[in-house]
Amino acid sequence: MSVRRRLRIGIEAVERSATGWFTAFLAGLVWVSMAIGLVVPSAAPWALGRLRAVADMERRRLGLPAGMPPQTSMRAVFGDPATGRETRWMLIHAVLGFFIGMLNLTIAVDIVRDGLFPLWWRIAPAADATPAIGFPLIRTQNGAWLVGLMGVGYLFLTLYVMPWLVRLMELPGRRLLKPGPGEDMAMRIAELTATRAAALDAHAVELRRIERALHDGTQNRLVAVSVLLGAARRAVVRDPASADDILARAQDASELALAELRAVVRSILPPVLTDRSLSDALASLAATCPVPVTVDADLPGRCAASVEATAYFVAAEALTNVAKHSGASHATVVVAREADKLRLRVTDDGRGGADANGGTGLTGIRRRAEAHDGTVTMTSPVGGPTTVEVILPCGL
Structure with missing residues (x-):
């Protein structure tokens, strides 16, 4: 030793x-x-x-x-x-x-x-x-x-x-x-009941999010494309000179719809998680955050895809909260595997004072973690720093 x-x-x-x-x-x-x-x-x-x-x-x-x-x-x-x-x-x-x-x-x-x-x-x-x-x-x-x-x-x-x-x-x-045996079984049943409910809630929330993204974004773009194509068909007969401009606008709208559709698909399961690793996915996420983020990843192996996706979305939600509400100048994402646990910690140097029981973002983080029998801990004293830590069983 x-x-x-x-x-x-x-x-x-x-x-x-x-x-x-x-x-x-x-x-x-x-x-x-x-x-x-x-x-x-x-x-x-x-x-x-x-x-x-x-x-x-x-x-x-x-x-x-x-x-x-x-x-x-x-x-x-x-x-x-x-x-x-x-x-x-x-x-x-x-x-x-x-x-x-x-x-x-x-x-x-x-x-x-x-x-x-x-x-x-x-x-x-x-x-x-x-x-x-x-x-x-x-x-x-x-x-x-x-x-x-x-x-x-x-x-x-x-x-x-x-x-x-x-x-x-x-x-x-x-x-x-x-x-004792009876107590352990009763506690485990209660725990599984709670986590099953959390998993169903998280699934329902995710479906509503995808539905809103498709309805409010992609669908509206496609409706605009349809309207512009109809206007272009009429313009070919009445005013051929303006048809080209209308078709260009329809093409722009279709490209925007395609981009939004790709964003929705990536939000379901980011391709970088499949093609590369959770470390790379977090680095990509940090690069797009308005607040400078340092990523410290110690992951010698891969976890289950659902666990990595949960860790990714927890980090994404936490960094979104940092960018919107914290007033921070810097944030840190630390992720490491400890035996059969995946530990993710997001810390920022913002104003602090966040309510662990308030806000849909923190509720979503907790539901995602509990769906995997994970735990969420947040500390946010007034004046900062704010730390969100999630521990997920990774089955390794």
């Missing part, structure tokens, strides 16, 4: 220790509230709600699906399997998670304290010139270097031992907070 990867694993272990310690601290508070709920029945619904909130926080941290709606009676602790598992997790995590998290964070702090000890021990008060584990006062530089070696030892623990401790801390959550 490379040094860079090992360092990344160590840093991730410290981060997970910190977040795990926080949920363990909250679990301890829930422990107290559950005890109160046993004594004061009216407090039970509130305590069970806090239990579910902290358990769901841990589920999000571990990447597990959210739980079913909680029960509202303390009898659920003993009668409902899901609530019972959450209660057992709370009791274990409040103790095990708290102490492992505290140990790991202490080690992380001691890396800095002892690793840099040779640099600061002389300027520290005499009573503080000790290593983290409380050895006697250090009086010599050689002793200070020995403490520095202890900091290196703590770094070794962080890189090689702490990840195992983190897995031990997370083990109760992974075993007790995952949904």
Whole structure:
């Protein structure tokens, strides 16, 4: 394993220790509230709600699906399997998670304290010139270097031992907070029902868009061609000199109709996606955007055509919003494949303040993503920047 990867694993272990310690601290508070709920029945619904909130926080941290709606009676602790598992997790995590998290964070702090000890021990008060584990006062530089070696030892623990401790801390959550067979099936059915509805809505919206494009654009052009051709036929008899001008106008109208028809066809599935790749399609899309766009694509392989088309149209809609509403001077499109997921992120430096629940463009993005069991996240603080991130399963 490379040094860079090992360092990344160590840093991730410290981060997970910190977040795990926080949920363990909250679990301890829930422990107290559950005890109160046993004594004061009216407090039970509130305590069970806090239990579910902290358990769901841990589920999000571990990447597990959210739980079913909680029960509202303390009898659920003993009668409902899901609530019972959450209660057992709370009791274990409040103790095990708290102490492992505290140990790991202490080690992380001691890396800095002892690793840099040779640099600061002389300027520290005499009573503080000790290593983290409380050895006697250090009086010599050689002793200070020995403490520095202890900091290196703590770094070794962080890189090689702490990840195992983190897995031990997370083990109760992974075993007790995952949904049971019945819950998992019910949640999956609800999820599939929602995504099927989203897919049907997205399909209906796309059909209406194509219908409007053909009706308002191409059809009107073809009607104009028909009218001009009729006028040209009459002009051949009455005023042959003007027939050529009318035919030229009819040709221009037919060329415009053909161009609009090609645009509609490209909007259904851009040919560049078939002929080349999603990276090339995004680069072509960026080139036509009024706002300067930088494309960063890391796609070693191809995804399913429907997934690439969804990513393309999400980027197109997001860049359209950037050009129309953001007032941005620059935008960035980043797309990468991560295991079996395709991650697309569009960021602009505009004024921000976009409403994630408003506007047909954002609604269309969400519907397209949900039709593929994808997720959409948008952050847009006032003053910017605005970021739209879409994650799509790509089946690779």
